[in-house]
Amino acid sequence: MPRRTDLHRILLIGSGPIVIGQGCEFDYSGTQACKALKEEGFEVILINSNPATIMTDPDLADRTYVEPITCEVVERILERDRPDALLPTMGGQTALNLTVELYQRGVLEKYGVHTIGASYAAIQKAEDREQFKDIIQGLGLHVPLSGSIHSRQEAIQLIETIGFPAIVRPSFTLGGAGGNIAYNREEYEQFVEWALVTSPVKQALIEQSLIGWKEYELEVMRDLNDNVVIVCPIENFDAMGVHTGDSITVAPALTLTDKEYQRMRNAAIRIIRAIGVDTGGSNIQFAVNPKTGDQIVIEMNPRVSRSSALASKATGFPIAKIAAKLAVGYTLDEITNDITKVTKASFEPTIDYVVVKIPRFTFEKFEGSDPTLTTHMKSVGEAMALGATFKEALQKAIRSLEIDRFGLCSMYGLDGLYQTNQSAQTDQEVMAEIRTALQTPTANRMWQVADGFRVGLTRDELYAITHIDPWFLEEIRQLVEFESVLVHARDAITVERYTRAKQLGFSDERLTQLLKHPVDTMHALLSSSGLSLPVAYKRVDTCAAEFEAHTPYLYSSYGTACEARVTDRKKVIILGGGPNRIGQGIEFDYCCVHSAMALQEEGIETIMVNCNPETVSTDYDISDRLYFEPLTMEDVTHILDVEQPFGLIVQFGGQTPLKLSWGLANIGAPILGTSPDAIDRAEDRKRFGALIDELQLRQPRSGMAQSHDEAHHIAETIQYPVMARPSYVLGGRAMQILYDADALARYLHTHAHNLATHPLLIDHYLDGAIEVDVDAISDGQQVVVAGIMEHVEMAGIHSGDSACSLPPYSLNPTIIEEITKQTIALAKSLHVVGLMNIQFAVQEGQVFVLEVNPRASRTVPFVSKTIGIPLAKFATKVMLGKTLAELGLTEAPTLTHMSVKEAVFPFTKLGALDVLLGPEMRSTGEVMGIDGDFGWAFAKSQAAAGNALPKSGVVLLSVKDADKVRTVDIAQRLCRLGFTLQATKGTAAYLREHDIAVESVNKIKEGRPHIVDVIKNGQICVVVNTVGSAASQDDSAPIRKEALYQGIPYFTTIPAAKAAVLGMEAMRKGKLRVRPLQEYQAALKGMQL
């Protein structure tokens, strides 16, 4: 069937901010959908609150609403733009849930919009556990024993039939949030209570636990002609019990016989038909009993998902793109396979390599969080690798993670050891420790399994503890055994053995660890034998080489025929950002993608190197050539050898490529833009200090301590409060603000163990200062200050975690002028060619330079979208030698609107002890609010972040003494807005002195009912809570936590509370207005749309 002609305008809902369980895979799918629909001539209307996405680029859709993804906003958009159809399957659970809400409220009917892809009925059938269960059972298939409950009473009755262990899950949440396994009655009751609170519909699901079963996922596509194909079977390395997002996963499925696989495939096809997903992709999860082969259907997502992104990258079959085409009427046999160009999309990819995905976690940033892997997703990113065999792919995936592990390195110092059974050599204590550690699934489990083999645990024993399929265990055992062979032959490594090691995926880094001598000698050995290192690049072609691949989507493999087919065009390599993590995420992928686009505009061949399967950058459509490879010196060097590029871009992928820049410069890589030396000058403390002095700028007083005594001395000299951090940290890790010597002593005790080798950096903390982020672009001569962002939270809160406003909402013009001047001076002195980001602090009219990063920053997409200038594209062109003048960029436009960026945090998912913001970055994503004034922009940013400001109710105030003066104004304005105030004693007394009516409430220590009781009882609509000392932080943590879990907006700084008041005032004054980015940008250019 050809494209539908009755549709013209299609609304696409994005997934909003990056949160755990809903990452940048939805930028990949959304971007593909936008492009596919545009290609077919549809007018695309998009809503997504996440500015860091490629999909919200104004070029991608016709109207791009960077607005909160809420029913109210979408209704305004429908009213304004009148789309014919809504495609709800591209924006994750957010889009599905909103579609359900729009339908239920009658909004879709009111505006005559119908859904394409998946209907309301199909969404309900897949999402409503009871309906789903009935349908699956009606097909003669099995689901876990389960039931849904709305009360504790019902829960207790239900457990009688289900039995322990049982999973307790709140209904309608993202990424399995809140799923917990209860082994006993006590745990069960506790989890039930929590699940009922967490579920947006106050419903929980109780389910038979299939712990220890094997887990699989199938990606299924269906078209309007009822043709169904399975894109890829994915097998989980970790058994059931670990969320699939937190599992190591493998494609293709490796331990199913054809009979078993076809049974699963048949079930999947029958399910998608019965649920009635009209077109597009769905993900269906199965559990398989390893002892009987019994199969149970776990769940279905009637939409594209993290797994579909993975399956797309794993096979070369672009699920979202094809799903979008199917939604508008095409059938699979009418769509051409992009890679072969001769065959059709109506087939099932077959792969002749192995794909391994390993999740990446960030527990260390969340004090008190539990690193146990459960049915509740906790990972923040993932790396994927392809190899000819599982071993090769696994080892590549490990080094792609960038966690300083280059292989299955021992966690117990046992490298090189391998025992087939427990012998006298075995250290019983270590063995017991490993056994115990393996009982609990964590991110280290695979490494612990390797250590298990090292100390003589058998495959059967390890299987009994971990339930990891014996086939996978055997693969790890073979690697451990090979390592031991290598170590024992350390001094007589032959070319043959070295080559074998490389075929097994060993990195030179790991070989150096094992052999204790650098692998350079290995390379020498090879060349003396007249051999070169046989690294080859293979193509991902969807068809196991049956047809020729026309798309250069490449992965490396050792000792095999090379299919790189390098061109002789002028080419530039862009190094991507690797796996997402807190501090380095989608923003950098956005920059890499823009850079690729700019290179293409300049007629240069673009080559992308990255290993993150969630991203747009690893879509083979984005660059001319894609190397899906780990971002390590070794792997990147091989690509440089093969491609011999004209240039290499390291500015856009965040710290990952930047860390490689020195090494790459040393081997003569043609790095474009700002020189590695300039990067070092900005990063090296001493050299940077010299630069600041030379330019006569100010920095906070600081020192570097190599002993505890020295630390105390420095702190006294530069004066408290101070900010302490160990040298060589990323994203503010272990960085703390310390108010007195006691606090410093405590800090030294926990964080400073080896100061002689890793000195402690101590800066004077500019208390109460306003922090300012600046993004600028320079061609080496001219500097354009693109955006000056005023942080809402004060200095000391990590810039990635603070809300910020562009343009500044309170800074005076003199300060802005001074900041501009200093930015230009710094850019010129560092000879920046490309992008630069500077963080300033403004205290009592004085400007301090906190940090300079001569590279793309996290805020580039936010600034680009606000000012209507694609900075990363311009920066790329500048790096190629164009001047800003040639590009027509001589100054940033004067803005007629305000944008506010707000951060989004994973506290509820990780069960963090406290939610106070600090110098260590902890947000996973961001949203943008845009409007004519700051108040509305801020209010929108809060709504987009899921903390919509209320219009009336009771505001709870509890502030530290230093903040009391500034609280008066806030309280008065809240009263004027009609809010009722409650406050803890001290705050209440102070406010009463200023004639403000306020009711007192007990602090926790003061007896009940206390402040937390009041919040729990749902009497509060906003919490303002600021604290100083560590002791008061601990005391008040339950307040913030309760507000968080109750979904009540809370503010932990006075400036943020004030911004909220401005927001509520704006909401009182005017009505919500929505406007696409294209209109804002046209207004800047003085054009009428």
Place this chain on the structure above:
Amino acid sequence: MMKKALLALADGTTFEGTALGYAGETSGEVVFNTAMTGYQEVLTDPSYTGQIVVMTCSHIGNYGITDEDGESIRPWAEGFIVREASHTASNWRSQESFSDYLVRQKIVGIEGIDTRALTRHLRDQGSQPGVISHITMNPKTLIEKARHTPSIVGQDLVSRVTCTEPYSWNEGTGLWPTEISSGHPDSTPKPSTSYKVVVFDFGVKLNILRRLVDVGCEVHVVPASTSAEAVKAMTPDGILLSNGPGDPDAVPYAVETIRTLIGWRPIFGICLGHQILGLALGLESHKLKFGHHGANHPVLDLRTRKVEITSQNHNFAVGLSGPHESGSQGPEMFQSPWGQVLITHRSLNDECCEGLLGVDMPIMSTQYHPEASPGPHDSAYLFRQFVEKLMQQQTT
């Protein structure tokens, strides 16, 4: 240290790897199979007689071997080429490891070679004879041997695999149901009468017999050379022409026999059986460059525009002689001595003829394998269609 082995192709290309399976030497036409599951079914498919099979999937042998999954009583492939063989088995049904099985069944194999490079070579240069040796590492000798390996063109491989005596079969697919459509659940009541079907064994896969039993047939298997008179004497309700190895032109006796049976009782041809039926109807055969061997082949039903993902294994195909219009706009019709025949299916990959249906006489055939095993069950309904034909035949 692992023992080395060498693969040599007739065109002079060699690949060095590690010995796998039985220590010896073997020759055959080298073909690649892209299925990701079902190595045991591939090994035991009699259609692979005369061929050495390269599996493109990286890991082979992971789930071991079980008697239940054999497509015949023994492996038929002349040799096996894999990237990495698993020497231990992980599956609840496994009875033996893959590598032990190869040794026991005297199958010579090679592992540790770049199967992708080999596959690309076969794709570009065409499938061709080859030799795997664990005995000599001398490329010249082996290339020479490969060159002297007879081509499968014109060889009657069927006579090597067909049964010697007729037998009956009464086992169904049992635990492993095959239906995918929610509209046609497994519980479809079997016809009250059972239909007697004679199966010409050109190298039949057991799953064809199991599927016939599933749909209520009484199955009698006869040798390929059985005469039409002998078949008629068995008074079957229908006839199934099985899959089998090699070149359809090499079994003229079967083509002749089928000619005399067309129109007498409904006939269902599968793979080689389809080709034999095609030749009987007047189509011509041709050899494909590298054949179709895999479990992901899309086939378009030209009548309904529905696509089936099919299991395929053939080096030859039949089609109309001379230039003709491609059937992408709808089914093509051709005239046979018995009346009109529709070409109902074509490969979406290369437009190869994949299915025939008699308009004026009760025949149907598919180039692909509706019995799957290995591969998708999308086409399992064809066995039901065949039984429907048998029912119609009885009522008329």
